[in-house]
Amino acid sequence: MRVGAAAAAIVVAALPALAPAIGQDKPESILPPGFGEPAPPPPQPRPTSTARPGTAAPGGAPAPAAPPTTPMVQPLPSTRGDAAPAPTPAPSDSPTPAPIDPAVLAQYEMPVAARRSLAIVGPAGPREGAMRTDAFGNADGRFLEALMHRTAAPLPSRWLSILLRRALTSSLATPPNVDGADFAAERAWLLLRMGESVAARAVVQGVDTANYTPKLFQVAMNSALATGDPAELCPLLPNGIAATHERGWALAQPMCAALAGNPSEAKAGITQARRRGLATGIDLQLAQKVVGAGPDGGQAVTIEWAGVDALTVWRFGLAIATGVTIPESLLSSTGKQATYWYALAPSIAPAAKVAAVDAAAGQGVLSSAALIDFYSALDEDDDSPRDASATAQDLREAYTATTGDARYAALRQIWGPVATPVPYARLVLTARAAARLPRGTKVDDYRALIGSMLTAGLDRSAARWRDIVPQGSDAWAMIVLVDPDVRAPLSYGDLSSYSGGGDAQLKQRLLFAGLAGLGRLSQSDVERAAKSLDVRIGMENSWTRALDRAVAANQPGTVALLAAIGMQTPTWQGVPPAMLYRIVTALRVVGLEGDARMIAAEAIARA
Structure with a gap:
């Protein structure tokens, strides 16, 4: 090179x-050029002894062209967000090695029984919550590679990041x-x-x-x-x-x-x-x-x-x-x-x-349990920074205090003043302590309490507070999105009563997108709300068509990748409600309803 x-x-x-965030008025531009349009078939990948025989892309759709070949020598990027993603390393032919004496080679070769096939690659199995081996189904590998290459990361959604990591680390068929x-x-x-x-x-x-x-x-x-x-x-x-x-x-x-x-x-x-x-x-x-x-x-x-x-x-x-x-x-x-x-x-x-650990936990690189363990270690470290040590002590108090009021006071110390936004990593840190708070404890910030529990996926713990949180609040909205035991759909009136904090209009549209995507509104209310809130859930473009094909083929891995493509923006404020609706719907249909519910609730917590 x-x-x-x-x-x-x-x-x-x-x-x-x-x-740079993709123009929300042109969502069709987020797929590789040529996808879904007639084009000559791309050349086959270089022949190797380990390559698997290929088949045409499902539905006759051609795979996108491979990214250009460029040396991987760029420095780490700035945080200005003004640079496009660096190209993916491209394969190149290797020189033919000189012949080796077979007797010498036999001493070092791995036994055939110990060699791993390239047909299935990935470290995570069912015990780690991995996706099934055929999560990408019969999708064209060149198309999947192009999607991966064009995904700008980190993503705005912590829960989508966790889902995408699970998809990428699963033991998957090539x-x-x-x-x-x-x-x-x-x-x-x-x-x-x-x-x-x-x-x-x-x-x-x-x-x-x-x-x-x-x-x-x-x-x-x-x-x-x-x-x-x-x-x-x-x-x-x-x-x-x-x-x-x-x-x-x-x-x-x-x-x-x-x-x-x-x-x-x-x-x-x-x-x-x-x-x-x-x-x-x-x-x-x-x-x-x-x-x-x-x-x-x-x-x-x-x-x-x-x-x-x-x-x-x-x-x-x-x-x-x-x-x-x-x-x-x-x-x-x-x-x-x-x-x-x-x-x-x-x-x-x-x-x-x-x-750095707080930032990683807020993004989903570290779990709530890992963050709690980290602060527990800080609590025992004499060299810990004063602020971190105080947070660790407050966290211990949130678990061990004898009354609900004292536990909540400790949580309040970690979250900061009521009038200021709570750093998302702090909600991740207190998730399990919040879930242990006795139901009915006097709370002055239900949004932080419920949002904290949901950073760890504690949906039933959050649902215990459904009859206590104020109707139409952010906390109520998050609960109606994540409650796994909801049976009857909500009414249009329930949706109209929502007036969450911050950008109320955007959040009402996001709540509608989440509820509609989860099937928690009747069809008539979906149509009525889509029109009144101007959420174009019926819009079609190359991305929605690709998502529909992946759903029809029951490919959860492909759906996860396309969901990431749909969130090419640095913050939740840039995620169009119509795209959120499509993402939540697709995840639910392919069997990832738990992830869909958490992503929908995260939109309310962070938008």
Whole structure:
């Protein structure tokens, strides 16, 4: 892979910032060009020994053209949201290896019984709540890859992010017309853009190294660096260099030599890298830092960030691996994905990543239970920041206080003053404590109480308060959306009574979209409300037609991907109610009603 500057050459791909919000008056533009229109069939993927035979796309719809080939050497994006997503790594032909003595090869080859097929790839099974193996059905793999590539992440919806992670990490059958390793690479690449570094690494590791393609080698380097584990590169080194020709692999050679206990070879490799101009400045210094961390490394390297104006995946990964503190100014100037990687990095002390962990929990990268565990650890850490320690103590009080009033007072301390919006991560933190609050306790903010429970999916706990919360409030709206035991539909009058806080008109339209999508309004009331609220639920475009086809084919994985495509906007305020209606309806019909209910309620909580 050819690159320009030497310093840039060792930087593996960085992740794209959020693309500009799609114009809501032209939702048809969100699918790849040509989808649903007659076009010549695209060329077949390169032949490999692991590729599965393909079939035509269902319904005769052609798959979109593959993304353009571009080196993955871009730095991490800014947070301005003015950059389009970086292109996906594209496969390229690998050189034919020299013949190897079969007797020597037999000593190192994996036994046939231990090899994993590319027909099914993914780390999550039924115990982890994974989707079924055929979640993508017979959808054309090229179309699915294009959807993944064009999904701008992170998404505005926490619950949709959780659903998409579940779809991407499930043990899935490789769809037609794609190589199994390339499809795994595309899944991992999207997970990295979502901030899911650990999940991305798990998907990459689900493929035997003998089956790696150039595309998967590229994503594997990114996932290793995003998790701060350069040792993951070592088993991939020889083939990675041959497949991609990236200088990052060449610079990884001395690091791996050091980690293997060969300091002389490692030092010679660093000297050669400097002489050849493979890297300069902080990029080379961080590699030297890894070499020095190996057995008998014998060299202490001081990292100076002065003059460094961009945080790249290379710099992030090696700094995390060697315990080098990344300046907050650099971390905050990159995409949100890096913040979530930082939160997941086990080498970072809890006290140093409180803000990152809160952000990751608010996005769904961390669960409510994981956030509670984190603050429990902070409660026992003498080095915890004062504010975080106080929050941890309030959380303990919210669980252990002897009266409901005292428990609620502790929750109120965590949420802050009534007149100010509650940070979403704080609602995630208090979900289970809120669910334990005795029914009937005097509450001054039902919206926060119910919204908190629902961040952890505690729908029945929230439904206990249905007769207590004020009719027509945000809390009431969330409960009527998530209550799993609702049988009779709501009336048009019930919908009209809703006057939630904030943008009341938008939220009433979102409530209507959620109720209609969940089938909780009669058909006549749906038509009446759609007209009065000007929600064009009958609108058709390429996206709605693709969604309808996925629903008809019962493909929950494809529906999840298309739902993400329908939310290409940084905030809930940019999600059109008509799209929310389509998403909720599609999820419900393909058996994901629980996710649909939570997404609908999240719209009320966050819009």
